[in-house]
Amino acid sequence: MDLTFYGEETNGLISVDPRTKVLIFITSSLVCVSSFSDLGMALYSVVLCVLFALCGKPLTALKAGIALGVVLFVRAVMGSSQGAPELIVMILTLVTTSFMFAFPPIMSVLLIIKTTRISHFLSAFQAMHVPVKAVVPAAVFFRFLPTVTEEWNGIRKAMAFRGISLSPVQIITHPWRTIEYVLIPMLFSSISVMEELAAATMARGMDIDVRRSSYEEVKLRAVDYLLIVLFVALFALSAVVGEMVKNGAFL
Amino acid sequence: MAKKEIVNTSANNDKKLRIKDLIFAGAFGAIYIVVMLIIVMVTGVVPVLYLMNPLFVGIVCATIYELCVLKVHKFGAALILGVLFAVTASSGYLPGMFLAIGVAVLAELVLLIGKYKSKKFFLISYLVFNLNMVCPFTNLYFNRSSFIAMATEYYGENYANGVAALATSWMPFAQMGLAVLGAGIGVLIASKLIRKHFEKAGIV
Numbered sequence: 416m417d418l419t420f421y422g423e424e425t426n427g428l429i430s431v432d433p434r435t436k437v438l439i440f441i442t443s444s445l446v447c448v449s450s451f452s453d454l455g456m457a458l459y460s461v462v463l464c465v466l467f468a469l470c471g472k473p474l475t476a477l478k479a480g481i482a483l484g485v486v487l488f489v490r491a492v493m494g495s496s497q498g499a500p501e502l503i504v505m506i507l508t509l510v511t512t513s514f515m516f517a518f519p520p521i522m523s524v525l526l527i528i529k530t531t532r533i534s535h536f537l538s539a540f541q542a543m544h545v546p547v548k549a550v551v552p553a554a555v556f557f558r559f560l561p562t563v564t565e566e567w568n569g570i571r572k573a574m575a576f577r578g579i580s581l582s583p584v585q586i587i588t589h590p591w592r593t594i595e596y597v598l599i600p601m602l603f604s605s606i607s608v609m610e611e612l613a614a615a616t617m618a619r620g621m622d623i624d625v626r627r628s629s630y631e632e633v634k635l636r637a638v639d640y641l642l643i644v645l646f647v648a649l650f651a652l653s654a655v656v657g658e659m660v661k662n663g664a665f666l
Numbered sequence: 667m668a669k670k671e672i673v674n675t676s677a678n679n680d681k682k683l684r685i686k687d688l689i690f691a692g693a694f695g696a697i698y699i700v701v702m703l704i705i706v707m708v709t710g711v712v713p714v715l716y717l718m719n720p721l722f723v724g725i726v727c728a729t730i731y732e733l734c735v736l737k738v739h740k741f742g743a744a745l746i747l748g749v750l751f752a753v754t755a756s757s758g759y760l761p762g763m764f765l766a767i768g769v770a771v772l773a774e775l776v777l778l779i780g781k782y783k784s785k786k787f788f789l790i791s792y793l794v795f796n797l798n799m800v801c802p803f804t805n806l807y808f809n810r811s812s813f814i815a816m817a818t819e820y821y822g823e824n825y826a827n828g829v830a831a832l833a834t835s836w837m838p839f840a841q842m843g844l845a846v847l848g849a850g851i852g853v854l855i856a857s858k859l860i861r862k863h864f865e866k867a868g869i870v
Contacts, residue, residue: 555692
């Protein structure tokens with residue numbers, strides 16, 4: 416099992432505050448809908464990849480970067496060649512576009528999941544005086560996204576083991592059965608993980624309404640301010656370019 | 667004092683939201699959103715199916731929602747789930763996000779009317795809650811020209827024209843209808859599945 420799946424921040428060149436990462440997530444989801452051009456999206460995505468590498472996950476960043484490069488290349492080729500069959504062009508456009516569109520938010524969520532310890536996340540937002548009732552669900556939410564993926568992989572293997580296929584034909588012919596076979600084990604195992612998580616937090620005394628001390632040093636450093644300025648500027652740039660593309664003044 | 671509070675947590679008539687409940691709500695939120703994203707990504711390829719998403723998501727995700735509210739049994743579960751949904755699914759368009767949060771508040775109110783005991787109100791509240799699936803599409807209705815421009819830029823003329831032809835003035839209402847219909851079917855499945863599996867195992 417890949418133990419580095421959950422957050423740790425040991426060997427990164429820079430360490431970024433969880434609050435900065437959440438801000439990057441917000442600008443990432445805004446960039447998708449405000450940038451109307453490949454150029455802005457590509458620039459933003461490349462910067463995100465570089466940040467990912469600097470935070471200590473160069474391999475993931477490299478993989479994502481190569482995938483991004485391939486997609487951009489395919490899009491550039493499609494734009495310059497006219498005689499291709501229409502169906503292939505349409506399918507390729509859909510696939511590459513979904514990729515481009517989903518890239519910034521998914522990468523920024525991965526950044527939060529893979530390079531942040533939950534305790535760091537909690538203490539950073541508690542230092543900002545965000546109420547516990549808002550911080551804990553958000554932290555658990557990010558903690559649980561990889562768990563769900565893990566459970567899903569396990570269920571798929573277990574189903575294959577027992578000869579139940581998850582092919583589109585099966586899903587269309589037996590939709591109710593598919594829902595039951597996938598959802599029920601996933602919910603059962605997730606609930607047991609939740610019970611354990613709840614027990615662990617109780618053992619740490621999270622349930623008492625007192626201010627908790629923490630070993631984590633919570634401080635926005637120069638890197639954080641730099642990143643905040645950089646990402647807000649990138650978002651503003653892509654929004655401005657997007658506005659110009661929309662009005663037809665550009666390209 | 668600390669000991670007393672821990673004793674309180676296990677009591678059933680505890681009205682206050684505890685850390686345990688927050689964890690349940692956050693975790694179910696993660697499951698809900700992953701399942702929803704898988705459905706949207708698979709169906710997003712075809713414009714008609716893309717717009718029919720409230721139906722599919724309602725059918726599949728009802729079980730997750732019902733388990734969440736049944737497990738927590740207090741004010742706040744539906745609201746937290748709704749806010750997590752709003753922030754992740756429709757964060758690109760602010761009015762849509764606030765609408766989604768509003769819908770979550772309404773669903774919570776339905777639960778409140780049932781006093782977190784009535785099984786019927788648990789089921790009905792999902793009919794309201796699932797309306798939030800329409801909210802990510804509000805960008806298309808309130809901000810039409812911009813959305814079409816974006817679809818043209820990203821997906822090409824064909825797809826954009828397909829979406830534009832479908833997104834007529836009655837489409838929001840059709841989607842709301844689909845959302846309620848999907849939630850209705852989903853809730854029937856959910857109550858069956860919960861009776862068959864989770865009540866037997868003593869989870870809810």
